[in-house]
Amino acid sequence: MSAIGFAVVISKLNQIDSRIQNLQASISEIKNKIDRSIFAKTRSAIEVAEIALKMSSSSSRRRLVSEVIQPLLEAEHYYQAAWDSDWNEGNCILSREYILILSLVYVTETKCYLELEEHEMALKRLAEAEEILKPRIRKYVKLLFEDxxxxxxxxxxxxxxxxxxxxxxxxxxxxxxxxxxxxxxxxxxxxxxxxxxxxxxxxxxxxxxxxxxxxxxxxxxxxxxxxxxxxxxxxxxxxxxxxxxxxxxxIAAAQSMIELHRRLEGYRHEINEMVRLGLSFREWQDLVLPPKSSSEDQDSKILLLLPA
Structure with a gap:
């Protein structure tokens, strides 16, 4: 999880946004259900988290990270309800996109708590992410393979x-x-x-x-x-x-969702290992990430940790 770069997170959000807009353009009935302002706030919160985690001042990082957690929580509640509505109404048109947005929001929130050295809370939020996302991922994959x-x-x-x-x-x-x-x-x-x-x-x-x-x-x-x-x-x-x-x-979409299910478990194991070793989030990043001066392609590693 520590290898996830925010530039790639934003890129994934852009891809999701593009797909949602394509669906909106062809389904007039659900246009009013897609609240563009919520998506904009979600993206803004993630971008602020990116800025915060790059700050050199520890106090500034912590202050800004603390402020961004609330809008991330609001996004989680909104997209969870949106998924449930899409599913219960039998549409299932945006099910995948809501799952992907939720996963990116939960990962960002978890990183914020890790920056605050609130490891127990980070694990608690990640456990909620698994509880919320895993059954919905399984339902979605099953839907694609009903027969x-x-x-x-x-x-x-x-x-x-x-x-x-x-x-x-x-x-x-x-x-x-x-x-x-x-x-x-x-x-x-x-x-x-x-x-x-x-x-x-x-x-x-x-x-x-x-x-x-x-x-x-x-x-x-x-x-x-x-x-x-x-x-x-x-x-x-x-x-x-x-x-x-x-x-x-x-097939590829189903495989991607299954991999996301497994990555959530991997994130939790990673944090548990960090806590076991008594390392701070910054120390853990220095341990698992290549040096900034390294010519090694970091994107190749980052993409392995994000849903397609």
């Missing part, structure tokens, strides 16, 4: 059954790969359903979540593209097959 058989269709180019199995291990908490293969992969191979019946069978919220990843412009709250076009038209079939050819984007 994994469709991803084995020939239209889903380059999808590996092994990747699907790893995701199913996470979703089902089943470690027996042979059992998962028999229940999900073998059945799909020998009883291959048509792509039409598969897309018609998965819940609307699953369709929306998938479309939000592969074709944001086609997402709708009360409709999806395949609901508007009869299957006997060649155009509809071609569009659906084209969307399924991007199935690897769905």
């Amino acid at each position: 994994p058989s469709g991803y084995l269709h020939s239209a889903c180019q380059g999808v590996r059954p092994s990747s699907i199995l790893e995701i199913l291990k996470y979703v089902t908490a089943e470690s027996n790969v042979d059992k998962l293969f028999d229940e999900h992969i073998r059945t799909a191979i020998f009883n291959r359903c048509s792509i039409e019946s598969w897309t018609d069978s998965i819940p609307l919220r699953s369709r929306n979540a998938i479309l939000a990843l592969v074709a944001p412009s086609l997402v709708g709250v009360e409709w999806t593209l395949w609901d508007r076009m009869p299957w006997n038209t060649g155009a509809r079939r071609e569009v659906i097959l084209g969307l399924m050819s991007r199935a690897n984007q769905v």
Whole structure:
């Protein structure tokens, strides 16, 4: 966690913001639900935290870090409620984006407490992050793979059954790969359903979540593209097959969410180790980060610690 640079955090926020705006542009029904001012305040709080942690004066760092914690807490409450609303209403269009924003906010808040040498509070906040995010991550990944058989269709180019199995291990908490293969992969191979019946069978919220990843412009709250076009038209079939050819984007999103789940645990272990060694946050950073004069590519390490 100490290797996370704020420049990369801001870059991730920019990516999330861009995706949200793309979704907003195509869904008039949810425009009023996206409070741009909240996002702006969240980004501002993270940027202030970045400034604070770069200050040479210890007293100035602590003062500014203390001030930024409140807006971070407000952002956590807002985006948790936003996720719950998006999920409970069955839209699931912005589920991933809310999870990613929450993860970046919690990581920033944790770093603020570490700067204040409030290690117990940092661990407490990180424990809350895990409690809030992990079940939502699992729900989201399960949503993408409500029926994994469709991803084995020939239209889903380059999808590996092994990747699907790893995701199913996470979703089902089943470690027996042979059992998962028999229940999900073998059945799909020998009883291959048509792509039409598969897309018609998965819940609307699953369709929306998938479309939000592969074709944001086609997402709708009360409709999806395949609901508007009869299957006997060649155009509809071609569009659906084209969307399924991007199935690897769905696989990658699921894998990224699973990795985020694991990174949260890694952050907690890192702080526990820092406390065990009796090191301050600054001392820990000096220990795990390459020197500022080093030519080593720090971004390559930083990116490993952030959600995609």
